[in-house]
Amino acid sequence: MMRVGLIGAGGAGTKRAQAIVAHGRARLVALCDRDHQAAQRLAATTGEGSIHDSWVEITDNPDIDIVVVSTTHDTLAEISRHALKQGKHVLCEKPLGRNPSEVTRVVEAAQEHGRCLGAGYNHRFHPAIARVRQAFTEGELGPIEFIRARYGHGGRPGYEREWRADPTRAGGGELLDQGVHLIDLCLWFMDPLRSVSGCTTTRHWDIAPLEDNAFGLFQSESGQIASIHASWTQWKNLFCFEVFGRDGFGVAQGLGGSYGPESALIGRRNQQGGAPTEELFEFAGHDLSWQLEWSAFLQKIEAAEAANSGATGIDALVTIQWAFRLYEAAREGRETGLEKKQ
Secondary structure (H helix, E strand, O other), X not given: OEXXXXXXXXXXXXXXXXHHHHHOOEEEEEEEOOOHHHHHHHHHHHOOOXXXXXXXXXXXXXXXXXEEEOOOHHXXXXXXXXXXXXXXXXXXXXXXXXXXXXXXXXXXXXXXXXXXXXXXXXXXXXXXXXXXXXXXXXOOOOOEEEXXXXXXXXXXXXXXXXXXXXXXXXXXXXXXXXXXXXXXXXHHHOOOEEEEEXXXXXXXXXXXXOOOEEEEEEEEOOOOEEXXXXXXXXXXXXXXXXXXXXXXXXXXXXXXXXXXXXXXXXXXXXXXXXXXXXXXXXXXXXXXXXXXHHHHHHHHHOOOOOOOOOEEHHHHHHHHHHHHHHHHHHHHXXXXXXXXXX
8 A cells, every 4th residue: 555645734735635545545644734733633634644844754754655745836846846856656736836947847857757747637537527528539529629618716805815816936826726727628628739819917806916817718739729717706606618519519517515516518419400409417416536536646656547547747737838828928918839938
């Protein structure tokens, strides 16, 4: 049984710990957080893991096989890179760093030391998204023509004073928070991207130079189009990922909890004209995406085949490169693409 060290005991770290314990094929043996009390609370909740004062005590422990990194953006790359150099497999929370340069160094460390590097893009494992992708990969709805994606929430009182509003710690605003999930999904569904245009705005939260809204229009090498809108001024939590093909469409909506019930709507174009036929799939119950992602990561380490192996470090690098191309396009007011170096 592989032994796991968890660094970061906040919201994402708690979900990671719960997934590790629930899965049962690896043991959570150590954890730490800047907030020692948060680490203590998590250890008490899971019933597993000794508490450490420093993340180095976990990354350098020869008895630990896997390190899960769920910290704020400013330390994701540093910790992950160090853990890989110590011979650990690493599952790191998205976006793996504050910019493409940081993420590149993490990917290079994984390649140099021959370790598995997973990126925490758990949305790939939500059943509604998986059902929509299945409909397209099996040819049910024809080739994809365009994607329309929206993701947002409204923050909370004092949001502008939290770490996500600090440029040094976050590296970016809403685009690096929820927007990268949308970019990752578009990359997962579509042909390789060719160009992007868009804009970012700071309309409500006092967080400049960071953005509270990001709009992107991507085009693939084959001409497919994807539009995304990530927002911290959505006010009512929303997730909606719509994929339209030659012969029909798929809509994944909701993530459970405050984002509403999760469902997938599959529509098939009426070849004779008129309204399409529709089939609704509803997914009630707890969010299992974190546990499914963890299971896939363990399978990857064991070199087992998996239908959905999750996002790799290289996937995360491509995602953040396109996020920063969107930043560049917004800043310069023009379309940009692969010819621009990051």
